[in-house]
Amino acid sequence: MEAETQAAETRAALVAALRLQLDWGVDEALEAEPLDRARRPEVPATAAPPTAPPPSPAQPALLPARLPTPAGTRAAELAAGATSLAGLREAMAQFDGSPLRETAMNLVFADGVAESGLMLIGEAPGADEDRLGRPFVGVSGQLLDRMLASVGLSRERDFYITNILPFRPPGNRTPTDAEIALFLPFILRHIELARPRLLVLLGGVAGKALLRSREGITRLRGRWHQVTVTDDQSLPALATLHPAYLLRTPSAKREAWNDLLMLRRRIDGNE
Numbered sequence: 421m422e423a424e425t426q427a428a429e430t431r432a433a434l435v436a437a438l439r440l441q442l443d444w445g446v447d448e449a450l451e452a453e454p455l456d457r458a459r460r461p462e463v464p465a466t467a468a469p470p471t472a473p474p475p476s477p478a479q480p481a482l483l484p485a486r487l488p489t490p491a492g493t494r495a496a497e498l499a500a501g502a503t504s505l506a507g508l509r510e511a512m513a514q515f516d517g518s519p520l521r522e523t524a525m526n527l528v529f530a531d532g533v534a535e536s537g538l539m540l541i542g543e544a545p546g547a548d549e550d551r552l553g554r555p556f557v558g559v560s561g562q563l564l565d566r567m568l569a570s571v572g573l574s575r576e577r578d579f580y581i582t583n584i585l586p587f588r589p590p591g592n593r594t595p596t597d598a599e600i601a602l603f604l605p606f607i608l609r610h611i612e613l614a615r616p617r618l619l620v621l622l623g624g625v626a627g628k629a630l631l632r633s634r635e636g637i638t639r640l641r642g643r644w645h646q647v648t649v650t651d652d653q654s655l656p657a658l659a660t661l662h663p664a665y666l667l668r669t670p671s672a673k674r675e676a677w678n679d680l681l682m683l684r685r686r687i688d689g690n691e
């Protein structure tokens with residue numbers, strides 16, 4: 421009991437000291453001596469002998485190339501049977517192997533110019549895209565359009581845009597690996613039929629789906645990779661940050677800007 425009273429008194433004294441500092445206009449907390457945070461702590465002479473390193477964290481699983489379920493087989497058959505973009509859209513509308521279709525308002529297929537040679541691939545439709553049936557029309561899409569316009573690229577003329585998933589996951593949650601794998605045959609066929617020369621992968625889900633990598637987007641971005649579309653077709657793909665992430669983390673816009681400059685140089689044949 422006495423210990424409790426003492427703790428309460430100490431807390432009250434600390435709070436009073438903080439209030440006083442605020443009254444005095446203090447807005448920074450500094451040590452009297454500068455701290456070198458980069459310096460490694462010194463190991464005391466009596467330190468215990470080093471123990472075995474902790475087990476490394478489990479690696480995220482690689483996405484399966486195809487979902488080994490009846491729905492996965494059906495998706496692959498429907499995708500393979502499509503011989504045009506319109507036919508692929510029809511096949512995707514027919515596909516009833518995903519519960520996402522039941523909660524979404526619309527199938528969101530693609531937008532922009534399919535023949536432009538440049539194809540951008542995002543994650544999945546959000547609420548605005550679901551309502552309007554077009555990809556990247558909400559706030560993150562508007563930011564993306566402005567950023568692309570700053571390197572001279574417009575949706576009406578220079579690029580084609582779609583998503584890994586054609587249906588909005590409820591509440592905009594991140595698609596599961598099983599959902600991504602289920603729709604993989606459709607996006608691969610989509611790329612094959614649109615025949616772009618370059619791909620841009622927007623965000624971690626597109627990177628994970630098409631690069632089949634365990635690395636996150638912050639490691640993948642800013643580099644050209646190869647996406648294997650079919651056994652005998654692969655394409656250069658630039659990985660970059662998703663515009664929704666840029667809205668939440670404006671400081672990352674600089675990196676995204678550098679990525680767009682890389683894209684521009686490649687389009688201009690300077691890289």
Ligand code: URA
Nearest residue numbers: 542543544545555556
């Ligand atoms: N985010 C995406 O990944 N795609 C869209 O279409 C909209 C937001």
